[in-house]
Amino acid sequence: MLEEELDLVEARRKIIDFIKKEVTGSRTDGVVLGLSG
Amino acid sequence: MGARRVMGLIMPDLRVTPKQDLDDAKEVASELGMETRFIDIAPIHRTFMKNLEPDRLAEGNLRARIRMALLYYHSNRVNRLVIGTGDRSELLAGFFTKGGDGGVDILPIGDLYKTEVRRLGETLGLSRRIISKRSSPRLWPGHEAEDELGFSYDVLDSVFKLYFDRRLGMKAVSSRLKLDLDAVQRLISRYHETAHKRQPPPICKLR
Numbered sequence: 001m002l003e004e005e006l007d008l009v010e011a012r013r014k015i016i017d018f019i020k021k022e023v024t025g026s027r028t029d030g031v032v033l034g035l036s037g
Numbered sequence: 038m039g040a041r042r043v044m045g046l047i048m049p050d051l052r053v054t055p056k057q058d059l060d061d062a063k064e065v066a067s068e069l070g071m072e073t074r075f076i077d078i079a080p081i082h083r084t085f086m087k088n089l090e091p092d093r094l095a096e097g098n099l100r101a102r103i104r105m106a107l108l109y110y111h112s113n114r115v116n117r118l119v120i121g122t123g124d125r126s127e128l129l130a131g132f133f134t135k136g137g138d139g140g141v142d143i144l145p146i147g148d149l150y151k152t153e154v155r156r157l158g159e160t161l162g163l164s165r166r167i168i169s170k171r172s173s174p175r176l177w178p179g180h181e182a183e184d185e186l187g188f189s190y191d192v193l194d195s196v197f198k199l200y201f202d203r204r205l206g207m208k209a210v211s212s213r214l215k216l217d218l219d220a221v222q223r224l225i226s227r228y229h230e231t232a233h234k235r236q237p238p239p240i241c242k243l244r
Binding site: 005006008009011012015018019020021022023026028029030031032033034035037 | 038041042043044045047048049050054058060061062065066073089100101104108111112115116117118119120121122138142143145146149153156157160161173174175176
């Protein structure tokens with residue numbers, strides 16, 4: 001519907017960096033997530 | 038980070054969750070090579086409800102809160118962060134359970150609209166069926182996000198992008214999208230009415 005689209009390649013890179021940084025910064029060993037309710 | 042540092046919990050209430058959801062979760066986990074745990078929350082929910090008065094909405098939110106407790110149990114046990122899968126559409130609409138799916142450590146896709154999450158799924162090579170699947174928190178039988186919201190995510194995302202990102206007024210959004218002003222107002226009201234969900238609890242300042 002709208003003309004502007006986010007660069008998803010760049011978004012994907014930022015998301016991966018974000019998760020790595022958060023895991024390292026919190027001194028945890030990884031992540032847990034809900035795959036399905 | 039590697040798949041071995043990622044654990045996925047599959048937490049259906051087998052009275053509510055369709056079998057297809059479980060198959061989809063297993064398919065994604067298998068493709069990514071991640072560890073999974075399967076926990077049917079129906080017995081836990083039933084135990085709660087033995088001591089509580091019935092209420093459809095509260096019972097639904099209880100399911101989300103049981104799932105949150107199970108995620109933190111595992112994160113505690115194996116020293117991991119709880120990743121939330123909430124997106125910008127859900128966050129702005131307040132379409133999540135406080136202390137439920139909203140109770141997480143980080144929200145990596147929290148700045149992506151639902152329609153962008155689906156497009157990201159395409160770039161990752163996820164199956165078309167999973168990408169186009171209707172969104173549901175599975176809080177009660179037949180629960181569908183777009184039915185409860187009263188809008189498709191295509192419409193909701195378009196309104197929010199113009200209002201919050203492009204900073205157009207409600208009338209301009211309505212005109213631009215050829216959407217009833219009343220519909221735009223309802224969506225923006227939803228944002229204001231759910232502000233408490235996006236903020237930490239207010240503290241009574243004494244010093």
